[in-house]
Amino acid sequence: MTFVHDDPEFADLLRIVAASRGLAVSLIEKDYWVTHALWALHAQGFEVWFKGGTSLSKGFGLIRRFSEDLDLKVAPGSTGIPVAQNWRSEGVKATAARRGFFEALASTLRVPGARVGLDPDADDPTWRNARLQVRYPQAEPTARAGWMRPFVLLEVGDARVTPFVLRDLGSLVHDELERLGRLDAYTENRPRGVRCVHPLVTLIEKLDALQRRASIEANEPAAFVRHFEDAARIIEAEASLPALADHADVRALAEDMLAKRQIRALPRSTDPAFALPQGPRTDAIRKASDAIAPMFWGARMSLDAACVAIRAWISTRLE
Secondary structure, eight states, X not given: OBOGGGSTTHHHHHHHHHHHHTOOHHHHHHHHHHHHHHHHHHHTTOEEEEEHHHHHHHHHOOOOBOOOEEEEEEEOTTSOOOOOOOSSOOSHHHHHHHHHHHHHXXXXXXXXXXXXXXXXXXXXXXXXXXXEEEEOOOSSOGGGGSSOOSSEEEEEEOOOOOSEEEEOOOOHHHHHHHHHTOGGGBOOOOOOSEEEEOHHHHHHHHHHHHHHHTTOTTSXXXXXXXXXXXXXXXXXXXXXXXXXXXXXXXXXXXXXXXXXXXXXXXXXXXXXXXXXXXXXXXXXXXXXXXXXXXXXXXXXXXHHHHHXXXXXXXXXXXX
16 A cells, blocks of 8 residues: 555646635645654654644644645654653753754654755754655646745644644545445545644734734744634534533633743733724734735635634633
């Protein structure tokens, strides 16, 4: 048996799926390789926790936005690579241990059909985080999409990963093959039982990021504007989310995150980040929001509607 991407007709399959979904071929291809890369981490024996926007989309179906990166916490598992114990210290020994872990991760990880390496543009001298590029042979150049990287980016670091929910994941290509009854002809590479961080953890992190970044001119809106709509979509679906494990309610979760310095401050409904007052800064944020439109495949929520939902949620759930 072979992987789907080894099939000589893989490019044709991508075009068929893209046409049926009304999406760019390069987006369908990236979605497949994102899924394949996550499967490879699990298949090789690493312990993995999956968070961020791609988790919201693939793990919980909460957002209709394509996210091309994988936000992960990775532990050695059964691979035998060195363990980094101290993720806070900036001392020489702790920093060297973290660097050793990330370099071993990059050299050990095998993603069949792709090349893995550390991102040469990464610039964290403390090595608390690292970025790995998974470069795959492109059937459709990502340049045609106008905004996608020509590789899957694994953003790996220490992070809060509890509570999490186990989820089985797949791609749009896998869905189409399953619909056609052809999936059994290929080697299984859909990740199963993935530890997806609970969306309410992600919600609190995104609100914290907006409070810290939205009002500061030096922060490019493109780096955070997606958080508005993502946060509002989580809020919209809160009633259907799995129960929080080990926490009485979301305020207890937020207070625990604050105590462990995983957020800078509790979100406040009166914070200017959630008001979008008229002016050049808000104009720049709105422009950045318009620019990411190609990342969405469903109906969008306006920035104003997202802010209304965020302020109401904070005032009733955290204040």
